[in-house]
Every structure is written in structure tokens, then in C-alpha cells.
Amino acid sequence: MTELDRYLADLGRAARQAARAMAKASTQAKNAALLAAAEALRRHRDEVLAANAADLAAAREAGLSPALIDRLTLSEKGLETMAEGVAQVAALPDPVGEIDEVKRRPSGIQVGKMRVPLGVIGIIYEARPNVTADAAALCLKSGNAAILRGGKEALQSNQAIERCIRAGLEAAGLPLAALQLVQTTDRALVSRLVASPELVDVIVPRGGKGLIEAVMKDARVPVIKHLDGNCHVYVHAAADPAKVLPIVENAKTHRYGVCNAAETLLIDEAVAERHLPEIGRMFAGHGVQMRCCPRTLTLLQRHGLPTELLKAATEDDWREEYLAPIIAIRLVADLDEAIEHIERYGSKHTDAILTEDYGAAMRFLREVDSASVMVNASTRFADGFEYGLGAEIGISTDKIHARGPVGLEGLTSQKWIVLGQGEIRR
Amino acid sequence: MTELDRYLADLGRAARQAARAMAKASTQAKNAALLAAAEALRRHRDEVLAANAADLAAAREAGLSPALIDRLTLSEKGLETMAEGVAQVAALPDPVGEIDEVKRRPSGIQVGKMRVPLGVIGIIYEARPNVTADAAALCLKSGNAAILRGGKEALQSNQAIERCIRAGLEAAGLPLAALQLVQTTDRALVSRLVASPELVDVIVPRGGKGLIEAVMKDARVPVIKHLDGNCHVYVHAAADPAKVLPIVENAKTHRYGVCNAAETLLIDEAVAERHLPEIGRMFAGHGVQMRCCPRTLTLLQRHGLPTELLKAATEDDWREEYLAPIIAIRLVADLDEAIEHIERYGSKHTDAILTEDYGAAMRFLREVDSASVMVNASTRFADGFEYGLGAEIGISTDKIHARGPVGLEGLTSQKWIVLGQGEIRR
Structure with a gap:
């Protein structure tokens, strides 16, 4: 011995x-x-x-x-x-x-x-x-x-x-x-x-x-244990416009170095033109770099967003936990594609949908396999104090015993x- | 590959x-x-x-x-x-x-x-x-x-x-x-x-x-997972005499090869003379071999139990999951010694106390660290159907996620x- x-x-x-x-x-x-x-x-x-x-x-x-x-x-x-x-x-x-x-x-x-x-x-x-x-x-x-x-x-x-x-x-x-x-x-x-x-x-x-x-x-x-916090905010076609900007801003910019900060923004293509320009300006105001899918990039360039903050996203960007003033942005066709994206690239930590559509909200809640799944709220709420636990020893991304x-x-x-x-x- | x-x-x-x-x-x-x-x-x-x-x-x-x-x-x-x-x-x-x-x-x-x-x-x-x-x-x-x-x-x-x-x-x-x-x-x-x-x-x-x-x-x-089922029945000094024999008999002899069968009987020394002779005769009637602590052995020999069914227990007997018509029997001074014995030798599966004393029942329930802890019931009840689960995939002796x-x-x-x-x- x-x-x-x-x-x-x-x-x-x-x-x-x-x-x-x-x-x-x-x-x-x-x-x-x-x-x-x-x-x-x-x-x-x-x-x-x-x-x-x-x-x-x-x-x-x-x-x-x-x-x-x-x-x-x-x-x-x-x-x-x-x-x-x-x-x-x-x-x-x-x-x-x-x-x-x-x-x-x-x-x-x-x-x-x-x-x-x-x-x-x-x-x-x-x-x-x-x-x-x-x-x-x-x-x-x-x-x-x-x-x-x-x-x-x-x-x-x-x-x-x-x-x-x-x-x-x-x-x-x-x-x-x-x-x-x-x-x-x-x-x-x-x-x-x-x-x-x-x-x-x-x-x-x-x-x-x-x-x-x-x-x-x-x-x-x-x-x-807690592995990555690659959290998504998904702006569904039926999102309430008044809720989109405050939640997206809070989820990304409230604090950058935390595991429940949003790292990827998904947005239905049907409402991209409506929401993305003001989201882009808001991020630019915070100095947040945007790693964009091709269509997002074109759209934001067309709206005159500062080119130094716009970058084409690579495959790696969808998986990255930046913990920094950087966000990946991708247009999706619909709820199915959003769930599919989160399933493929997410880290099962916290993901939110913004929608006023009951069926979309229920499907997102049930089908997204993450420790915390949210409707119309900032991912930053994934926290022991905010959930009323009084304190937390950590956030689990496991499925056995304790989640979140x-x-x-x-x-x-x-x-x-x-x-x-x-x-x-x- | x-x-x-x-x-x-x-x-x-x-x-x-x-x-x-x-x-x-x-x-x-x-x-x-x-x-x-x-x-x-x-x-x-x-x-x-x-x-x-x-x-x-x-x-x-x-x-x-x-x-x-x-x-x-x-x-x-x-x-x-x-x-x-x-x-x-x-x-x-x-x-x-x-x-x-x-x-x-x-x-x-x-x-x-x-x-x-x-x-x-x-x-x-x-x-x-x-x-x-x-x-x-x-x-x-x-x-x-x-x-x-x-x-x-x-x-x-x-x-x-x-x-x-x-x-x-x-x-x-x-x-x-x-x-x-x-x-x-x-x-x-x-x-x-x-x-x-x-x-x-x-x-x-x-x-x-x-x-x-x-x-x-x-x-x-x-x-x-499920490891051993070394289950104990503990007859406390304040046990209801009418409940002792039926429960001890059921826990040991209802089925021998199952994980929730009793493998060790603990009995308060104060009531050993009262309960052990009839328990011994019951076991003898079923052909159950008794592996006894020295005082139990003396007591049962004195009461004329068949010598071929009586054996001195070794240290190993307290740990053994017999899955057979064999039971270990030990006298204990009190509740503390019983809990101590179960803590040392048990397998955290199922343990029962027989008592009409409220404080003893509550302490046993709280302090015995097993997946199922029972008062005045047969260990054989530790089962998904009996608990109302409808069915069971197994009995867990782990502490994380699922117990019992x-x-x-x-x-x-x-x-x-x-x-x-x-x-x-x-």
C-alpha cells in the first residue's frame, strides 16, 4: 500500500x-x-x-x-x-x-x-x-x-x-x-x-x-456533470414581434461567459426579413460578431450592417460554445428543421422557442431533448436560483438522476x- | 474499423x-x-x-x-x-x-x-x-x-x-x-x-x-443494476408477537431463490426466549437450516431443535445471500446494534423491522440505508407489482437515479x- x-x-x-x-x-x-x-x-x-x-x-x-x-x-x-x-x-x-x-x-x-x-x-x-x-x-x-x-x-x-x-x-x-x-x-x-x-x-x-x-x-x-452549453434561441414564424428582440438580446448579451448564454440563433425564413435587421443592429450595438448562414449574411449585408462584425459561418460554428460576444445565426425552413438542427448540433443544455403558436410550443417542449426547454423566455433563466432551488451545485447535462x-x-x-x-x- | x-x-x-x-x-x-x-x-x-x-x-x-x-x-x-x-x-x-x-x-x-x-x-x-x-x-x-x-x-x-x-x-x-x-x-x-x-x-x-x-x-x-439481496428481518423487543411468526416465515420460506427473501434474522436478546423456539420449530418444519450466533445456538439446542438443522454461523454467514433454505440468525442488544449489523453486512436491498414502538420504527425507516425499508411487513413485498409499478425492469441497489x-x-x-x-x- x-x-x-x-x-x-x-x-x-x-x-x-x-x-x-x-x-x-x-x-x-x-x-x-x-x-x-x-x-x-x-x-x-x-x-x-x-x-x-x-x-x-x-x-x-x-x-x-x-x-x-x-x-x-x-x-x-x-x-x-x-x-x-x-x-x-x-x-x-x-x-x-x-x-x-x-x-x-x-x-x-x-x-x-x-x-x-x-x-x-x-x-x-x-x-x-x-x-x-x-x-x-x-x-x-x-x-x-x-x-x-x-x-x-x-x-x-x-x-x-x-x-x-x-x-x-x-x-x-x-x-x-x-x-x-x-x-x-x-x-x-x-x-x-x-x-x-x-x-x-x-x-x-x-x-x-x-x-x-x-x-x-x-x-x-x-x-x-456539465459538458457544453451550446444554447439555442429559435424565432418561430409565429413569434410575437414584441418579445423577439428583448429575449434574443438578453439570451446573448446579458453575460457572455456563462453556460446558459445563447450561442446560436435560429430563425424561420418566413420572418427573417422582419426580425433580422433589428436583431443585427442590436448585436452590432453590443459589438457582437455574427457568424451567418449564407442567406443571413446576404440579408444583413443588404441592410448595411458593419462588415467587420459579419462572417460566414462554418460547420464548426454550429457546434461552438463561444462564451464570448459571438453568435451563430441560421435560417431554417420550419419547426422541424429547427428541432433537427438542435438535435444535431446542440449540447442538451438549454434551448428556447419564441412563438405564440400553441402546437409549435408543445412540440418544441416535448421533442427537444435538452435539460431545460423554454417557451418565450431567455435561456439565461436556466439557473438554480431562478428555478427556485435556492442554490445549485451545478448544471447537469446528463439524463440519468438529475438534469439541468x-x-x-x-x-x-x-x-x-x-x-x-x-x-x-x- | x-x-x-x-x-x-x-x-x-x-x-x-x-x-x-x-x-x-x-x-x-x-x-x-x-x-x-x-x-x-x-x-x-x-x-x-x-x-x-x-x-x-x-x-x-x-x-x-x-x-x-x-x-x-x-x-x-x-x-x-x-x-x-x-x-x-x-x-x-x-x-x-x-x-x-x-x-x-x-x-x-x-x-x-x-x-x-x-x-x-x-x-x-x-x-x-x-x-x-x-x-x-x-x-x-x-x-x-x-x-x-x-x-x-x-x-x-x-x-x-x-x-x-x-x-x-x-x-x-x-x-x-x-x-x-x-x-x-x-x-x-x-x-x-x-x-x-x-x-x-x-x-x-x-x-x-x-x-x-x-x-x-x-x-x-x-x-x-442489482447486486446482492442480503435482506434482514429484525424482531425488535416491542414486536407484536402475533406478527412475528407469519412475517418471518413468509420472508424466508415463501420462495427461496429470490432476491427479496430474508437471509438473516436479527432478534433483540430481550425477546429471544419468547420468539426463537417457535421460529426455530417453524423453520425446522420447512427444513430450513439455521446458521446461529452462539447464544441462538445454545437456546435452540436447549429447546430440542433437530441438531442436523443447527449450525454455528461464521463471519461469512452474515454476508451471504443463500437463495436457499438456509437462514442466519443473530441476537442483538438493541436497535442500534441491529442497524449497525445491517449497515456492516447488508446489501442495501430490503430490510424490515417488526415493532409496535413508534420511535424505533421511525429510526429504522430513516437510518437503514437500503432501497426498501419496511415496518411490520414481509421483505417479499419488495417487488414492482406489489409496489404498484405494474411491472419492473429490475430491482436497483444503486443510489443514483432509481432505487429498488x-x-x-x-x-x-x-x-x-x-x-x-x-x-x-x-
Whole structure:
């Protein structure tokens, strides 16, 4: 047994034991732990910020990119937001123990479902210290134990945050091992952890595509993951003209770097002449580059849109998640062609139709196989807070277990309960 | 590309295309297909039985064990049961398209969930032709396409059944590729199939532990699986004496070879003297061998139970799924020790407590981490029909997605739907 093996086995054993205690823990105890953790984050503000400053100094020395430095940075305000986020999770309803769908069967037994924690959850993420508090709060509130493995550049920040959350667990009489931060930066640990179903019940990777793919390569444990967000807005022939521009603008330009931003605009050819010029001018006003199908290109050129923002789309553009002020635009013949396009090029994340036609709306809702399917609303709504989950651990593009924004419920499962009065099976 | 690669790619492509059509198919069309399939099974009875006779002749020649021959055998009555089973699935409510939990959010959007098929389901099973019809019916009714790979000894029987079900699909105007039986007996195909998330969305292995473990070894696709059924009946100190004997008898002796049969009896030491002698006599009457903890052994010997049926339990006995007229018996100090025993040795399948004590019942329900947890009922109730699912594709011992008996709903997932009136995110 190598040292890493022993470390991993110890980590897993402690997590399993803590998970049993967390599953039994009262809502009151879990909430007390989270509120005390939020308080500790505020009280130990200077220590957390000092740890973050040390991480940042090392990161600058190592020449990390400004984007990575930005994600790693914890401001005083960011720390307060973190503490507030942890306290907000305490205020969410506890899903554990919920009993649902209890029915009496002809045999006399009553059968229903009870919501229970998954057990031990492994979170693999990049050097973003805010994920540490956020993920820990959701795992603990849902009655699970968490093993967190954040990017190595954030280790000191994460350790400081871990101490605060453990102070909360201690104050509430809950086991400290319910939150374990992986202390080694050895990457082999991640490969081993995600291949150890005896140690961990589910893995939630949070980060870019590279991280997700690395986790998937070795995973033997179920993974709740998020791949691409190639979201579509489809302007149907029967779209309400008053809704088109605001939704298209919001879906693309509200924020560029987010997974629920629109990356492709599809528009029925019958209404292209009506909507595209003003859409084009709106995008030009935001400096959004348009990658166009041939007919869109001709149309927008004819309407005098700035040529530096117009480009012919290639096949790759239909698949691309730009996360940038760029949008692909394509004319389609009808609903069938729009659904076909989304089926072929989409990433099963979030897609919206704009229409006042009932039949088209119903067909789009049913036939588009994405985690979130919308009628007359911006794709930007695909979000745990907007959906009323209170918080989200991530957005799943899987079909098994949890689809779309995953909140506390996605960190639980339902077991069957049978309430009998002495029944036997005949 | 090898021939197997090409075969697998063709199979997968056809399945994906069929899955899209099945997801859109009306309930009426799916039911018509199932009823026509049931009719075809009856009409082509002689051909199916002849194909089965050919499989049986080859199996006997190859010297297959009587147990395998028994599973492979289709009687005239068995075939009628099969046809009736397919027709019964037509009568079940269609889960696809169900919209649930629609709530209006402060932004103005309405958010809810719509139940949708998983897509392409791969079923890997042994040489049991009845699984072919059964699994196909559940996959099709839930709007999925199915790729079935049954044990090679049943290939001709399965092909005959496949023809009948495809006749049903054809009669209803649904794509034949919604049901594809793997025609090659090359075992490499299974390894490849379960490692191809682009071809198949979920794998359901049905069979013994060897088959499940073989599938798990290579799986890259989510698996709904069933491992051991080491079920416990725990007689608590406050058990109603009138309920103890009937439930213990039913849980162990109703059927021995099933996964929801009790394999271990736990009994509070305070009531051992009261219950064990009559339980022992009952088991002796059924010829059930008792593997006892030291105190149970002494007690039962003292009460003159036949020595040939009494044996000291070893550590292995607590883990064993006998599937036979054998039961392990252990005295425990109290509820905590019982839960601890189940946590350590159980298989998270089905466990029951017998008690009239409210607090003990509630703690057992919450703290025992098994797919089915019961109070005052026989473990034999852990079954899709008994739970009201109408039918089951299997019993899952996983925690993700589906736990316990998996019916039509377990072959679907829920996507988010957003019904807007032009809302944008601020």
C-alpha cells in the first residue's frame, strides 16, 4: 500500500462514518452548523484573506493567467457573499426525510418514498475558493459527507475556509469529517478517488471541459456533470414581434461567459426579413460578431450592417460554445428543421422557442431533448436560483438522476418505505 | 474499423434514430404496438416454440446444466404469460409527457418538470427468452429504443420473439429499430456496447452476480443494476408477537431463490426466549437450516431443535445471500446494534423491522440505508407489482437515479420546462 493509498483509504473511511451521522442529523443541527460556519467565515475574515493573499502571491510568481488569478481572488466583499451564501443554505427547506407518494396497495401495505442523502459526495473543482464554501454547504445541508478537491493553487485559501466550516460542524456537535478537504496536490488522487465506488457515492466535477473530461476518463463512480452549453434561441414564424428582440438580446448579451448564454440563433425564413435587421443592429450595438448562414449574411449585408462584425459561418460554428460576444445565426425552413438542427448540433443544455403558436410550443417542449426547454423566455433563466432551488451545485447535462440545475434534491435519492400491519405476501 | 465496430455503429445509429421517433410517439401508437405484439406472440406460438425447441436441443447437446435448461425453456403456458405480460404493459399509464411541479417564479416565468424517455436502453441478460418480451415492452412503452443482448443459448427463441414484437411496431407505424436484438454472439460486443455512451444512454444488466460484475468492469455508460439481496428481518423487543411468526416465515420460506427473501434474522436478546423456539420449530418444519450466533445456538439446542438443522454461523454467514433454505440468525442488544449489523453486512436491498414502538420504527425507516425499508411487513413485498409499478425492469441497489424496483418511471427522466410570456433575466 502506497502512502497515497493509505491517505485515500483513511479519507474514505472517515467520510463514510461521518455520512452515517449526517444522514441522522436533525435539520436543526445542520442549520446550526451552517450558521456557525457563516459566522466563522466572518470572524476569521482576516485569516481567510491572508491565506488567499499567500495563494495569490504564489500564483503570480508562477505566472498564472489573469483569468485564473481573477477566479482565485477573494475580496472582502466576495468573502461576505460567501458567508451569506452559506447562511442562505441554512434557510432552505431540508429535503431529507420527506415522505412522498404514499399509497395503500391491495395487499394492505402502504408504500411510499422517503428522500435520503446519497452518502459521500466528491467535488472536484478548479482554483476557485468560493466553490469550497458553496459546495460544502449544499452537501452538508442535504445530509451528505463531502470530500472536496480544489485546484492546487487555492490550497491555502481552501484550508482556511475548511477550518471555518469545520468550526461550524463542531459547534453543532456534528462530525468534522463530514467535510474533508483533500490536502495533497498529487493529481493521482483524483484519478483514484473517482474510481473508488467503495469510498464515494457520486462525483460532481465543477469546472471547464478539460477538468470534466479528465474526471470522466477514470470515473467508476456515478458523475453529475456539465459538458457544453451550446444554447439555442429559435424565432418561430409565429413569434410575437414584441418579445423577439428583448429575449434574443438578453439570451446573448446579458453575460457572455456563462453556460446558459445563447450561442446560436435560429430563425424561420418566413420572418427573417422582419426580425433580422433589428436583431443585427442590436448585436452590432453590443459589438457582437455574427457568424451567418449564407442567406443571413446576404440579408444583413443588404441592410448595411458593419462588415467587420459579419462572417460566414462554418460547420464548426454550429457546434461552438463561444462564451464570448459571438453568435451563430441560421435560417431554417420550419419547426422541424429547427428541432433537427438542435438535435444535431446542440449540447442538451438549454434551448428556447419564441412563438405564440400553441402546437409549435408543445412540440418544441416535448421533442427537444435538452435539460431545460423554454417557451418565450431567455435561456439565461436556466439557473438554480431562478428555478427556485435556492442554490445549485451545478448544471447537469446528463439524463440519468438529475438534469439541468442541480440543487439540494439532486444530492439526495428516494428509497422505498413500506408501512405494514403484519402483512405477508401470498 | 472491424466488422464488429461497423455492426455496433449501425446498431447504435438505428437505435438513436428510432429513439427520437419513439419519444414523439403517441400513447395510442405505443399501446397499439404492444397489443399487436401480444397478438403476434399468440398467433406465432408454434414458430416461437419451435425456435425454443431448437435452442433447447442445442443446449442439451452442449450439456448445459438443468437450471440453465429450465430458464431457457418456454412452455405453451409460459408463452401465453409472456403475451399477457406485454398486453398488461399496454394497459399501464404512459409516464412520458407528464408535467409536474409547475410553479410561478418571481421573475414571472413558470418552471416545471416534464417526464421524458432516457433514449436508448441496453439490456444485457442471460438465456431467458421471457426477458426479451418483458424488457422490450417496458422500454417501448416508456418511449425508449431498446438494444437487447440475451444469452447466446436463447438466440433462436429471442429472434422469434423479436419478430413478433417488431410485427407489433410495424402494425402501429413505429420504427422497427426501436427494438433491436443483437444478432452476434461475440462477447466482445457487450464490452464495447457498455463502453459507448454515444450509442446507449443506460445499461440494465439482468442476471446473476457474474453477469453484473462483467458489465460493471467495462461500463462507461450509466448502469441500473442489482447486486446482492442480503435482506434482514429484525424482531425488535416491542414486536407484536402475533406478527412475528407469519412475517418471518413468509420472508424466508415463501420462495427461496429470490432476491427479496430474508437471509438473516436479527432478534433483540430481550425477546429471544419468547420468539426463537417457535421460529426455530417453524423453520425446522420447512427444513430450513439455521446458521446461529452462539447464544441462538445454545437456546435452540436447549429447546430440542433437530441438531442436523443447527449450525454455528461464521463471519461469512452474515454476508451471504443463500437463495436457499438456509437462514442466519443473530441476537442483538438493541436497535442500534441491529442497524449497525445491517449497515456492516447488508446489501442495501430490503430490510424490515417488526415493532409496535413508534420511535424505533421511525429510526429504522430513516437510518437503514437500503432501497426498501419496511415496518411490520414481509421483505417479499419488495417487488414492482406489489409496489404498484405494474411491472419492473429490475430491482436497483444503486443510489443514483432509481432505487429498488424499477418500473416505467425508472426508464425516464425529468427535464425542466419554462413557460414564459417574454421574460428576460435582469
